[in-house]
Amino acid sequence: MKITKNLVHIASEVELEAALAEQALKAEFDKAGLKGFPAELDIAERTEEHVQMAKLDDLLGFASASGIAAVTYDVTYFPQADEAEVDRQVAQLARDLEISPEVIREVCEQQIAEYLELDAKRDAAVPVHSIVEAYVGGTAFAWYGMNEYPRLRRVILRELAQGGAKAKRAFVLRASKAQIDLLEDF
Template structure:
């Protein structure tokens, strides 16, 4: 029996099973007597919308007991990151944080290079994540398999959260410019000095 005293939702870490290859998934489906069909599934879009099973075996046993004859699945592989991928991710992150991607590159140059070096050692033949889902009476049920892989956004956000002079300077300058933009030149007090 599960007992909780939390009356509000608190994000908790969930340990997912490792991602499986298509052949591994097919073997698991066959063992349960369920057909599996490849589909274009996106883990990000579906995470909040599904009843999630932590174990693939439990999901398939539930599907079988519920009379489901088939499930859909998707397996995702990532190629090694290159400078183009770094640029794409930093541009997006810069937009999200409303800070220049160039500042992020300056502040996090060491972490970005460490990310590229670490990602270059990753085996691209190992899937990054795999998803299996089924529907029972209009409710979606899913299993997610995840393998650890370097995440640029994570290391960059950690570095920015710890701070850096370039990031600090950029935020101060943006705030100063915004303050000036809000005032008419006639309204600026003579004793205010912007540095």
């Protein structure tokens, strides 16, 4: 139970459970006596304030006790990143920040190389995200599992936020947007 005396927004740290593969989710559904159906669930929507987050066991127990017979789920895998994926992400970030992809590449060259090296060690057969969702009385209840994986956007934003001569000219005026984007990842 949460009790507050202030009518202000309270930011709280969310600890996510590990993402589960489809077979592991189905085993959990079977234990709870529920059927699970794959769906394309949007990760961003799971973090909206109107979606009630719960631990997987609690969500499945609640759904079962509420008379729900089925839930939807989505499991996301990311292949290993390569130069084409880096180009795609850098181009997207450059558009978002309204700066040149070449500036990002030059300022963050070392970080991009480290990202590719780190991502190459990641097991691409392990899911990155898993989502389970149930609707009860028009309210969405969800479980969101996540396994750690390197995020190029976060690495680049952190480096650009620290500046540098080229980054300062091309980026510092847009730093507040980048800082907001960086904070959204946490």
